[in-house]
Amino acid sequence: MKFGGTSVAxxxxxxxxxxxxxxxxxAGNEVAVVVSAMSGVTNQLVDWCKELAPLHDAREYDVVVxxxxxxxxxxxxxxxxxxxxxxxxxxxxxxxxxxxDAHGKARIxxxxxxxxxxxxxxxxxAVFAGFQGVGSDNRVTTLGRGGSDTSAVxxxxxxxxxxxxxxTDVDGVYTTDPRIVAKARKLDKITYEEMLEMASLGAKxxxxxxVEMAMKHRVRLQVLSSFEDKPGTMVVDEExxxxxxxVSGIAYSRDEAKITLTRVADKPGVAAGIFGPLADANVNxxxxxxxxxxxxxxTDMTFTVSKGDFARAKQVLEGSRSVLxxxxxxxxxxxxxxxxxxxxxxxxxxxxxxxxKALAEKGINIQVISTSEIKISVLxxxxxxxxxxxxxxxxxxxxxx
Amino acid sequence: MKFGGTSVAxxxxxxxxxxxxxxxxxAGNEVAVVVSAMSGVTNQLVDWCKELAPLHDAREYDVVVxxxxxxxxxxxxxxxxxxxxxxxxxxxxxxxxxxxDAHGKARIxxxxxxxxxxxxxxxxxAVFAGFQGVGSDNRVTTLGRGGSDTSAVxxxxxxxxxxxxxxTDVDGVYTTDPRIVAKARKLDKITYEEMLEMASLGAKxxxxxxVEMAMKHRVRLQVLSSFEDKPGTMVVDEExxxxxxxVSGIAYSRDEAKITLTRVADKPGVAAGIFGPLADANVNxxxxxxxxxxxxxxTDMTFTVSKGDFARAKQVLEGSRSVLxxxxxxxxxxxxxxxxxxxxxxxxxxxxxxxxKALAEKGINIQVISTSEIKISVLxxxxxxxxxxxxxxxxxxxxxx
Numbered sequence: 001m002k003f004g005g006t007s008v009a010x011x012x013x014x015x016x017x018x019x020x021x022x023x024x025x026x027a028g029n030e031v032a033v034v035v036s037a038m039s040g041v042t043n044q045l046v047d048w049c050k051e052l053a054p055l056h057d058a059r060e061y062d063v064v065v066x067x068x069x070x071x072x073x074x075x076x077x078x079x080x081x082x083x084x085x086x087x088x089x090x091x092x093x094x095x096x097x098x099x100x101d102a103h104g105k106a107r108i109x110x111x112x113x114x115x116x117x118x119x120x121x122x123x124x125x126a127v128f129a130g131f132q133g134v135g136s137d138n139r140v141t142t143l144g145r146g147g148s149d150t151s152a153v154x155x156x157x158x159x160x161x162x163x164x165x166x167x168t169d170v171d172g173v174y175t176t177d178p179r180i181v182a183k184a185r186k187l188d189k190i191t192y193e194e195m196l197e198m199a200s201l202g203a204k205x206x207x208x209x210x211v212e213m214a215m216k217h218r219v220r221l222q223v224l225s226s227f228e229d230k231p232g233t234m235v236v237d238e239e240x241x242x243x244x245x246x247v248s249g250i251a252y253s254r255d256e257a258k259i260t261l262t263r264v265a266d267k268p269g270v271a272a273g274i275f276g277p278l279a280d281a282n283v284n285x286x287x288x289x290x291x292x293x294x295x296x297x298x299t300d301m302t303f304t305v306s307k308g309d310f311a312r313a314k315q316v317l318e319g320s321r322s323v324l325x326x327x328x329x330x331x332x333x334x335x336x337x338x339x340x341x342x343x344x345x346x347x348x349x350x351x352x353x354x355x356x357k358a359l360a361e362k363g364i365n366i367q368v369i370s371t372s373e374i375k376i377s378v379l380x381x382x383x384x385x386x387x388x389x390x391x392x393x394x395x396x397x398x399x400x401x
Numbered sequence: 402m403k404f405g406g407t408s409v410a411x412x413x414x415x416x417x418x419x420x421x422x423x424x425x426x427x428a429g430n431e432v433a434v435v436v437s438a439m440s441g442v443t444n445q446l447v448d449w450c451k452e453l454a455p456l457h458d459a460r461e462y463d464v465v466v467x468x469x470x471x472x473x474x475x476x477x478x479x480x481x482x483x484x485x486x487x488x489x490x491x492x493x494x495x496x497x498x499x500x501x502d503a504h505g506k507a508r509i510x511x512x513x514x515x516x517x518x519x520x521x522x523x524x525x526x527a528v529f530a531g532f533q534g535v536g537s538d539n540r541v542t543t544l545g546r547g548g549s550d551t552s553a554v555x556x557x558x559x560x561x562x563x564x565x566x567x568x569t570d571v572d573g574v575y576t577t578d579p580r581i582v583a584k585a586r587k588l589d590k591i592t593y594e595e596m597l598e599m600a601s602l603g604a605k606x607x608x609x610x611x612v613e614m615a616m617k618h619r620v621r622l623q624v625l626s627s628f629e630d631k632p633g634t635m636v637v638d639e640e641x642x643x644x645x646x647x648v649s650g651i652a653y654s655r656d657e658a659k660i661t662l663t664r665v666a667d668k669p670g671v672a673a674g675i676f677g678p679l680a681d682a683n684v685n686x687x688x689x690x691x692x693x694x695x696x697x698x699x700t701d702m703t704f705t706v707s708k709g710d711f712a713r714a715k716q717v718l719e720g721s722r723s724v725l726x727x728x729x730x731x732x733x734x735x736x737x738x739x740x741x742x743x744x745x746x747x748x749x750x751x752x753x754x755x756x757x758k759a760l761a762e763k764g765i766n767i768q769v770i771s772t773s774e775i776k777i778s779v780l781x782x783x784x785x786x787x788x789x790x791x792x793x794x795x796x797x798x799x800x801x802x
Contacts (some may be wrong), residue, residue: 051412053483063475067468074464082454
């Protein structure tokens with residue numbers, strides 16, 4: 001049972017969470033709990049580090065920010081004991097949750113289970129500080145923002161849990177953003193692959209890495225509300241889902257910016273010439289489209305980057321202009337990426353066509369298209385965001401009645 | 402160099418402390434730093450534990466409250482690095498600062514110095530999280546409120562430091578409370594024994610245990626201001642002080658309450674009969690006076706307890722009334738204990754007499770007297786506190802010019 005920052009935001013909520021854990025214990029389950037820092041705490045700690053030094057030692061940053069989860073895991077153990085539940089807190093170095101030494105974004109390598117198993121057998125609830133581990137040199141590491149989700153999945157995998165429940169401030173995964181589409185439906189089940197695409201495309205329910213890890217170790221994940229007592233969305237293996245929907249959800253991301261280089265030479269190595277310098281500058285390129293050459297000599301190259309990388313990307317490209325030999329650099333950050341996602345599209349034709357038709361009927365021009373096995377993404381002008389999402393939600397039969 | 406909560410209360414002060422540490426490093430010194438939690442933080446953490454459960458697991462309490470020092474030691478390392486000083490943070494379990502398992506008030510058993518020495522030799526500043534250690538079962542322990550002073554002395558003793566500087570919000574140890582006596586003087590030097598008495602008698606400059614430890618390991622302590630750059634008060638061995646004052650200071654404590662049991666049987670075992678049940682109830686008894694029996698059969702027994710124990714002490718005694726067989730229980734919490742302290746009084750007669758005379762001249766009635774080798778304490782009505790302290794400060798020639 002993993003509880004995020006809003007679920008443990010104050011003493012009253014910590015008490016409520018303890019009650020929820022007690023119910024699982026009373027039902028005869030062996031329970032491990034993973035907690036985040038109280039909401040707002042991690043931001044404060046990160047700010048202090050930045051205030052002292054914009055470029056600070058990641059090892060010391062980890063010491064500072066890991067303290068937030070330390071507080072909540074101790075408090076949660078006290079809250080459980082107060083309810084008569086045998087419980088104890090586990091800090092990363094105590095378990096130990098062994099990670100690599102990539103401070104600030106460490107990866108979990110191993111969680112020994114012997115000691116934990118012995119305590120579960122006695123009925124003791126283990127309360128883990130999420131987000132933290134210990135590196136090879138005995139120093140505190142953290143897993144990156146949202147890392148408590150990954151802690152939870154890693155613990156669930158290590159102890160062979162039947163289920164990993166991620167309690168959060170939403171009650172599940174929806175077919176799309178309910179703030180845009182009133183008829184959005186909560187999904188009962190979704191596959192790991194779909195959840196990964198959803199997470200990558202802007203649905204902030206779960207940290208991407210936690211879904212990857214769940215998929216790798218076949219941990220059955222449930223996303224559910226910590227404030228309401230009802231089932232959430234199960235993230236499971238494809239085989240667990242009997243009736244596969246063609247499309248499970250519509251995602252969108254406003255964090256996109258488009259760059260087009262016109263009349264670059266149409267010859268081998270030109271793509272490497274463009275994207276090499278961008279990679280060196282740590283710019284992540286997403287959608288890439290190269291048009292067929294008209295004159296046989298030059299072509300236009302269009303691609304997208306995140307808005308945060310937009311300025312840097314343009315600077316890098318302008319700096320390489322003499323080498324790249326393009327005519328113009330055209331850029332536009334008023335764009336949105338809209339995606340339809342579903343494992344069902346693997347075995348069905350015509351899914352993409354339905355998307356293009358639905359958008360065309362609303363007069364929405366598609367600027368860039370990119371596809372993967374289980375998703376189709378298009379780039380359109382940002383002003384069409386809501387219209388496009390709603391049209392697609394209806395077109396794929398996702399609207400609730 | 403130990404910095405208390407007010408010295409690291411915010412980012413600006415942490416930066417200022419880092420500058421101060423850098424000056425010592427630049428002067429060619431090998432420096433270890435011990436930090437408290439930012440002021441207010443520990444109180445907040447303690448409150449949360451109490452809010453969840455008045456009687457909480459001390460092991461989990463330790464996990465929660467130790468986080469405050471974790472934050473500041475990481476931040477301090479970052480601040481030092483930003484000034485170009487090689488530094489790293491050390492949490493209790495990393496050093497390790499080994500303690501016994503008395504959670505919430507643990508005692509330091511051992512601090513291995515090999516690893517630290519190797520780093521000092523390379524010029525690296527070690528920044529320790531004060532107040533915390535690790536118990537035999539690999540769990541976090543804390544040393545009790547004010548425990549960072551003890552951490553600092555323990556580290557100084559372990560590494561064989563030439564000096565242990567305790568930076569705080571006062572600039573040294575005074576002959577008495579400057580808020581009461583405007584002519585109070587800052588002492589250049591004071592002996593461990595005197596400092597111990599001062600600390601026990603209500604001067605809150607240093608945690609008592611830290612002074613005991615400094616005395617035991619002959620660590621030269623300096624109490625000085627973290628806000629002004631000038632020498633403070635050195636707490637040292639008696640042999641280091643050439644000209645011993647008869648009296649070094651006047652202390653007072655308002656945290657006193659007086660209880661008298663009248664007409665208790667004057668026979669062997671009666672004191673044990675009274676103080677045994679009080680000890681069992683964890684009531685600390687301070688001054689004890691038994692008058693000579695008038696009738697040869699009964700006597701009056703007077704003693705003091707702290708105000709916090711007052712109600713419990715009365716309850717325990719009333720509960721034992723049938724056994725103790727006293728006539729009346731007379732109690733009074735409007736009292737203050739005033740003490741004169743000085744190692745010089747060991748070898749000089751007439752010190753006590755000067756005290757009694759000074760108080761008599763002001764018309765102050767002495768209720769109880771208690772003496773030790775280097776201190777005389779009297780209990781007087783609380784309303785005379787300031788008058789008594791000022792009179793004694795003058796009588797022993799402590800007033801500054």
